[in-house]
Structures are given as C-alpha cells and as structure tokens.
Amino acid sequence: MSDLYIGLMSGTSIDGADGVLAQFSGERLQVIAHAHRSFDRTLRAELLALNSPGDNELHRAALAANALVKVYAALVAELLEQAPGPVRAIGAHGQTVRHRPGQFDGVGYTLQLNAPSLLAELTGIAVVADLRSRDVAAGGQGAPLVPAFHHAHFGHRGEDVAVVNIGGISNLTLLPGGDEVVRGFDCGPGNALMDLWCLHHRGQAYDDKGSWAASGEVLPALLAAARRDPYFALPPPKSTGRDDFHAAWLETLLDGFPNAPAQHVQATLCELTVQVIAQDLQRHLPGAAELLVCGGGALNLELMRRLQIALPNTRVMSSAARGLPPLQVEAAAFAWLARAHIEGRPGSLKEVTGAAGPRVLGAFYPA
Structure with missing residues (x-):
C-alpha cells in the first residue's frame, strides 16, 4: 500500500x-513537494467575514467552502506532478470560522469550512x-492537534524542546x-492582530519581515492593557482563535490610546505575541x-529577534534548522493525521486537549 499522503x-x-x-x-516523514496558493481578495474577505455573525451565513459559508476546495484541488494537482506513486489519502483541515469548545452544555463545537x-x-x-470535532465531542478543546506530530518529528x-507555530494564533x-x-x-x-493593523494602516496583508x-x-x-486579557491567565488545556482576538478586540483595546502612533502600536502588538509565548x-x-x-x-525577523531577547537561555530558531521549513509544518501535520486515521490510530493527546482520552480523528470520504 502507498505510504504517500498529502496534507x-x-x-x-x-x-x-x-x-x-x-x-x-515509520513515524518520520519526508516532504517531497510543497505548494502554496494565496487566496484572492474576494475569498479572503468572505472567510474573514464569516468569522463573525452576518446575513445569509449558511448559503455564503457553503459557497466559500466550495471556493476553498477549488484552491485545495489546484494545490493537489500541483503536488501530484512530483508524486512518485499513488497518494493514499489527503488530510484536509478546512478553514476555521468558529471555535467554541466546551462552551455550550459542556461540549460546544468547532467549525471548519470544507467540502471534502x-x-x-x-x-x-x-x-x-x-479532524477536530471528535476530540471536542470527547470533552476536549479540539486544538491544538499538531503536538502529537511535533513529538513524532521533533x-x-x-x-527539552519546544515548538511554537505562529500563524494567526500562536x-x-x-x-x-x-x-x-x-x-x-x-x-x-x-500574527492576527499585527496583520489586521498592518492592513488597516498600510493596505498590506502583513508586515513583511x-x-x-x-x-x-x-x-x-x-502592552500591559493587552496582557490583562483573561485568556492569558487561564491554565491549559486551552485554545483560542479569531472568536477572541479580532478587530473589535483591538479597537476596544485602543480606545484608551487614541493618539498612539501606528508604528508604535504595531511594535507593541509584536511584543504582545512575544511576551505571551515567552x-x-x-x-x-x-x-x-x-x-x-x-x-x-518564523519569517518575521523582528518577531524572531524579540523572542530571542525574551528567552536568553533558549536557542530560538526556525523549524528549518531541524529539517522542516516553517511553512510546511502544519500541512505536514495534517498529512500525518490523515495517515493516523487510515491506520486507525489516535491522532490526539488527551493531556493537550483535555479530552476524556485519545481518539481516532477525522471522517473518511472515499475516492
């Protein structure tokens, strides 16, 4: 049987x-190929909008899921050009638009737009x-799911080693x-708050380097006002997302600092990310x-510099130094989780998510 997977x-x-x-x-993987597709402005705006309540959400979410999967399919076609054999399965995460584990009747939900x-x-x-909802059903956070893969690979x-993934959330x-x-x-x-601020003031999706x-x-x-958010004091297991840290959160924070220069706000948001990780x-x-x-x-040089200052006794480095470039790690984790599902092995760690126990994650959609 093929041991090739796409994440x-x-x-x-x-x-x-x-x-x-x-x-x-075995448990180790080698990335044969990596591909990236940026979202066009329309899809990105709709995915962002669907993180908040709005009109006609069900219809819009279904169309956005279809559009997202067309991006996924283009990625798969590009990757298959370099495949040395048949691919056993695709692990497709989808796009998280709501994440509320444990908040309703003790269970809650997590919702990823997808059209598998x-x-x-x-x-x-x-x-x-x-790949997340089974863990939530078992009383877990449904996130993060990558630690089991990090353990296998790093x-x-x-x-003692730590891995931090810094996407919109760290x-x-x-x-x-x-x-x-x-x-x-x-x-x-x-990066979520920094990206929002950069887009608002500079018209750029992110602060390059x-x-x-x-x-x-x-x-x-x-910085002190931002760090007073109750989330930072919560003990693990815990997870968060754009449900908690979003444009309205940032606007409320900045109400008390109406004259703060924009570049100083950006520096402070960068330091906030650094300080909560450290x-x-x-x-x-x-x-x-x-x-x-x-x-x-990992591509934000100022963020990396500040992390090393905040952690003088720890070597701060890109995951590339340990064989896996930073933009490949999460996709590789979902290839690993797809393989775990196919083999009937748990993909979650109860000590991470707080679930009642490890669970086989995901739902299977045959070719």
Whole structure:
C-alpha cells in the first residue's frame, strides 16, 4: 500500500493554503513537494467575514467552502506532478470560522469550512477531513492537534524542546526530553492582530519581515492593557482563535490610546505575541534548550529577534534548522493525521486537549 499522503492547511492568518506531499517511513516523514496558493481578495474577505455573525451565513459559508476546495484541488494537482506513486489519502483541515469548545452544555463545537466530498471528486483521491470535532465531542478543546506530530518529528531524548507555530494564533508544544508527557496549548494571538493593523494602516496583508514593527517602539501601558486579557491567565488545556482576538478586540483595546502612533502600536502588538509565548514557555518548560518556530511568524525577523531577547537561555530558531521549513509544518501535520486515521490510530493527546482520552480523528470520504 502507498505510504504517500498529502496534507492541506489554511490557518487563522487566512492568507492562503499550503500543501505538502509527504512520504512516510515509520513515524518520520519526508516532504517531497510543497505548494502554496494565496487566496484572492474576494475569498479572503468572505472567510474573514464569516468569522463573525452576518446575513445569509449558511448559503455564503457553503459557497466559500466550495471556493476553498477549488484552491485545495489546484494545490493537489500541483503536488501530484512530483508524486512518485499513488497518494493514499489527503488530510484536509478546512478553514476555521468558529471555535467554541466546551462552551455550550459542556461540549460546544468547532467549525471548519470544507467540502471534502467535492475535494474527493475533483482529485480522485480519498479525503480525511473534520479532524477536530471528535476530540471536542470527547470533552476536549479540539486544538491544538499538531503536538502529537511535533513529538513524532521533533522530539528527542535527553533535551527539552519546544515548538511554537505562529500563524494567526500562536500555539506551543512542550516536548520534555525525559518521560514526562507531551503538552501543548494556544498561547494567544500570533500574527492576527499585527496583520489586521498592518492592513488597516498600510493596505498590506502583513508586515513583511516585521520591518514596520521594527521602526516603532513598544508602548508599555498599551502592552500591559493587552496582557490583562483573561485568556492569558487561564491554565491549559486551552485554545483560542479569531472568536477572541479580532478587530473589535483591538479597537476596544485602543480606545484608551487614541493618539498612539501606528508604528508604535504595531511594535507593541509584536511584543504582545512575544511576551505571551515567552511567559508560557518559562512557566511550563523553563529548561527548554530550543524553541523551534514554524508558521508565518518564523519569517518575521523582528518577531524572531524579540523572542530571542525574551528567552536568553533558549536557542530560538526556525523549524528549518531541524529539517522542516516553517511553512510546511502544519500541512505536514495534517498529512500525518490523515495517515493516523487510515491506520486507525489516535491522532490526539488527551493531556493537550483535555479530552476524556485519545481518539481516532477525522471522517473518511472515499475516492
């Protein structure tokens, strides 16, 4: 049977989708090919809008899911050009538009826009999708799901290592070098607030290399006000998203600082991301020798510089230094989760999500 899988991921930054073609040998994987497709302005605007209540949501969400899957299918076609054999399955995450685990009748929900049946039709390959809801049904957060993959790919004996994925939200994985359990949780905003502010003031989707943030100064009072958000004090397991950190959150925060220069706000938002990651790492794995950074945040040079300053006793580096470039990690994780589903193995860690136990994740859509 083929051991080739494709993983597709579009995260909370809502800038586009990444796909990888991965070949497995045991629990280890090798990325054979990586592809990225940016969302066009219309799709990105609609996906952002669907994170908040609005008119005719069901119809709009269904059409957005179909449009998203057409991007996915284009990624798959590009990846298949480099496939040395048949692909067993596609792990397709979808686009999260609501994430409210545990908040209604003790269960809640998580909702990813996707059209996996359409993806199976367009590609002729089996699809594994809906990878979060089983964990939520078992009382878990449904997030983060990548720590089990991080453990398989980055963990090693004898040295504490941490991995932080900085997309729209930052999520941290703690990989002790001994016999302690793997843990992980969402720290808080990653790029989401910085991207919103950059788009509003500069018309750019993100702060390239963090150069605008580097031109500003951190405003201590603004940073202190932001860090008072109750989420940062919650113990894990915990997860968050654009449901909590969004444009209205930022507007409310800035009401008390009407004259703050825009570049200083950007520098402060960058520092907020840094401080919540550093605080959580020092609190939960203070002896970490390395912090591997993946996601788009790894390309923000100012963010990386500030992380190293905040963590002087930890080597802060891109995940590329350990064999997997930062924009490939999450897509690779969903290829790994698709394989786990096919093999009937749990893909979640109850110590991470808080679920009643590990669960086989996802729903299967045959080719």
